Amino acid sequence: DVKVTQSSRYLVKRTGEKVFLECVQDMDHENMFWYRQDPGLGLRLIYFSYDVKMKEKGDIPEGYSVSREKKERFSLILESASTNQTSMYLCASRGTAGTQYFGPGTRLLVL
């Protein structure tokens, strides 16, 4: 089974802090994604990566950056956390046939 893990299930940070969310997949997938999920807004794509050191902006990249130094690891960085970044963050890895496998999610609260 594909396994996608995220570094934290719950995180509480203060406004202005730099926040790192880590995601690791064990299936040697080239494509990885970061989404955020908010009530009433569904899943929104923040960034995706199609190879090591390669990244593309998604629909809502403002306030975020990403890092992909190794194939299995895709990190989301909030340079200076703000309260409107309180959300559920989901990492996904794309396998064959277009299927995406999601991690358990990180629920981030920015105070």
Place this chain on the structure above:
Amino acid sequence: DAKTTQPTSMDCAEGRAANLPCNHSTISGNEYVYWYRQIHSQGPQYIIHGLKNNETNEMASLIITEDRKSSTLILPHATLRDTAVYYCIVSPLIQGAQKLVFGQGTRLTINP
């Protein structure tokens, strides 16, 4: 992307088959039908996908009409753990990055 229409909510008795419909009348010839579900406070989980033919795996069956304008996800023996929001998505199978667009889905409640 083609749009999908799903009922907002459904109920099913434990042990019975749960049949979740999805309309995708504007689906293109190269678009697949994917089903995901999301159990409360967890990440979405891939269930099954298909292009034209009916598909079955250990989780569910997918029935796609001949004109491909609608499909039905079948959970043959629903359990309480199948309570979740189920999303029907149509998307082409492309190389490179592929963004999934989740709609509102169907909230399925399995009752004891």
